[in-house]
Amino acid sequence: MEKIYCPSCGKPNPIDNKFCDFCLTQFHPQEGDSADSEAPSVPGIGDNQNGLGGHESDSNVPDWLSELQQSNEMEDEKPLDSDPELGQPANAISDWMTGVSGDGEATVGEVSPAAPFLPDQGIDESQDIPHWLNDALIEEEAQDSVEDERPGEVPLGGEGRDVSQGDSSPPKISEETPGDRENAGPLAGLRGVLSAEAGAARVRKPRTYSAKLKVSTSQRAHIDLLNSLLEDEGQPQPLPQRRSISQQHVLRLGIALVLLLAILWPIVIASQEMPFPDYDEGSAEVNRLISQLPENARVLVGFDFEPGLAAELDTAAAPVFDHLLSEGALLTLISTSPSGPLLAERFIRSIKPDQELISGLEYVNLGYIPGGAVGLLSFIENPQGTIPFTIDGLSAWETEGRNGLPATTGISQITDYSMVILLVDDPDTARTWIEQLGPTITNPQVLTSFVLITSAQLEPVVRPYYESSPQPVNGLVVGLRGGAAYARIIGSDEFPGKFWDAFGMGTFVAALLILVGGLGYYVIPELSRTARGQEKVKR
């Protein structure tokens, strides 16, 4: 079959084509056009006069454009018939389209691009339909067949119309009447402009999609949850009520009850069965030191403990002071805590209730030394300047014009005291006293001894000082045990027996609770966890 080659894209076209199958370039029509005519016109180029403001006669206007202009002028005189359905002039077929017959042999530049799309222009089998057009047509036919198909019927237009087989008819194109021209746009004024709906594209009603959002069940659940969260945000939520009785609560109450019962038993039955400790080294050393004191020795006593532990320290110190007073010692009481002077006063009055000690005579209460380490250092360096008066307002020290109190007679510095006894419950306070007084005490020329009567909680902290050499602490009575040992050494009945029995019962029950309770608290959950694990494995 003969072919023509498009002057624009150079691709082969069947000779009968008026337009190029690939770029729709118009080939020149046969009348008035020669085979060697100039370049083909591209369809749709409008009249410069009407649309683009061109000029009538211009030597630079190409021939094809001038031809178009001429044809437009000719058609202006003719009435236009409009197609009421399409809204376009019915005979809007331009000159370049009227010459299309489809019979002659196509030559280069003579084929109209609209040729395959004109009505009643059967497609020659010999024509080579491009594959993209073929596919599009097949698709359109398929869509049409779906719409028109009735069960059992062969779809109109055949099945999968294949244009290349030449068994289908070209799509209908609405006829355009001569004289129809484009009214708007860049192609205004031109005739024969391909209308959008004229075969180039099938106007199809677009598929209607529902405006309603399709929400799945899980998405709906999420939306509801978010809405509820947002609604709850503004509303105050009641706090979850704590359980009034928890497991920890029950355990603590149980421990308290068991401990109270254990302590109450020896107190209620008033038994004094538990023996005092046999021997305590620290207490024995204190006993030895007190026994070596001279007659009417001046002893400085520091009361540096909290009122909460008054029961322990008063009980532990009672036999020591019983011994001390029996040796005729004169006491000077001081304290580095504000409640110390009151504790000292209370203790002194309770030692011998039947033989009240006289303040200023047998003892002197100097009161409170503020400042901790600073105050102690000041007292050690200059006791008279640091505390010139007793807590009762009496002048405490001997001066040139005045006799001092018996307990402070002959005292000008701290090393003038025969012994310093400290009742203490706090590790920091004990350490402060030892640090400030220790270097003075450990001087070989100083004969003052330093004794501690401490709470049981202090034993590990003060023992390094007691066990060291040189020894800043010469004697140590620790807690209730130390006091009981001291009472046994001197054979004193100042130590309350039922206190010791209750203490023994209490410490035993406490140790048992910690041991048994701790093991049970640990082992039972572990066993149950292991059992649960084994059950899971069995399943």
Add this chain to the structure above:
Amino acid sequence: MRNLVYTAIAIGVGIVVLLGYFLQFDLLVNLRIVLLEWATILVATALLIGVVNLFIVHWRKSTTDQPNRVNSIALLAGLTITLGVAGWFGPTDPYSLWIFNYILIPIEASLMGILSVVLIYAGVRLLRRKPNLLSIVFITTAVVILLMTGPLFGIDIPGLAELRIWIGKVPAVAGARGILLGVSLGIIAAGLRILIGADRPYGGN
């Protein structure tokens, strides 16, 4: 300029007091005595200021519509009554000692008493919370010492009393000595920072 003055005062008095530990000559000793006496007076004043501040804070709480203002009223009542009675009659007067014996000591001793329940409870839960070797050593030591601190119904378990004495004299002393040395080194470091002006807790920044 003011900050420099504060720092200079702190360093100056500190050096005088510190040198007195190592050097002994009259001027230094006398100056040190005076500085220490003034310091004790200032500490007592600071304590008084603390009490005044406590009064002011709780007075404001009790006179404004605040929750738990009844607690502040109780505090102010205790403070005022004690100041009145002990201040009028004297701190060692029987009336003052009555307040001390029947109000202060029962409350504080009871607080210490319930501490024993809390400590046993903590000991029971320790193994469950931290089941490791150190907890076992801790609990074992505590139980042995507790058992041997009391009379144990007069039962003499052979070796247990000696074990208690040995623990108290050897490993506990070792640990405590290490802790004491560590604490003293820390105190020296902190004190030296103040004496060289690196730390200025008195507002000298």
Add this chain to the structure above:
Amino acid sequence: MNLADWIGAFLGFVLTLLVFSYLIGDNPLFRITLHMFIGVSAGFAAVVVIYNIILPRLFVPIFINNRSEQILSLFPLILAGLLFSKISPRFAFIGNLPMSYLVGVSAAAAIGGAVTGTLIPQVLASMNLFAVQSNQAFDANVGLRLVNGIIILIGTVATLAYFQFGIFSQANEKTQFQTWIDGLGQIGQVFIALTFGFLFAGILSAALTALIGRVLFLVDFIRDLLGLFLG
């Protein structure tokens, strides 16, 4: 007991039970009792300070001493007055002068005590553990004393190592010395656990004693009350 003692004992009885009510749970009466305790403690502290220090050492010297001592006693009075400005947040800066004085003196006292009272004596004590002729012979058996001394020395050093008084390498890899320190620190933890166990037992003993004292008081009060009513 006289009436005042009865009233006081009854008050102590009630206050003890109010504090013990904490075992059941925190409650408003417990809190009121606690606040009252704070007020009474503060009241006693203020009275003791005024009676013991403020009056006799701040005001009395101005009136009774000689001229030079009177002038000298003005300085602590002025410093104490400046310290009172700490009550007001607006004028608190005025109190910085006496505060700097206090801080300097306290720091020096703390350093001096730590060096001369703990550091040097405890180091000497660790050395003297191996001194055969030392008068600190708590065990006649020299061999046992030496063994105990070695344990104490190792324990002391290990405890200090646990507090990391060592050299840290800046590189990612540990130095051999640092590995030794870490290993020693692990041993130190055992000594510390042992010491804290001892401390725990001591604190528990002390608290038990306080509890026994309170229970004794309650029992004695009930007995006396029953004796009063029952004759």
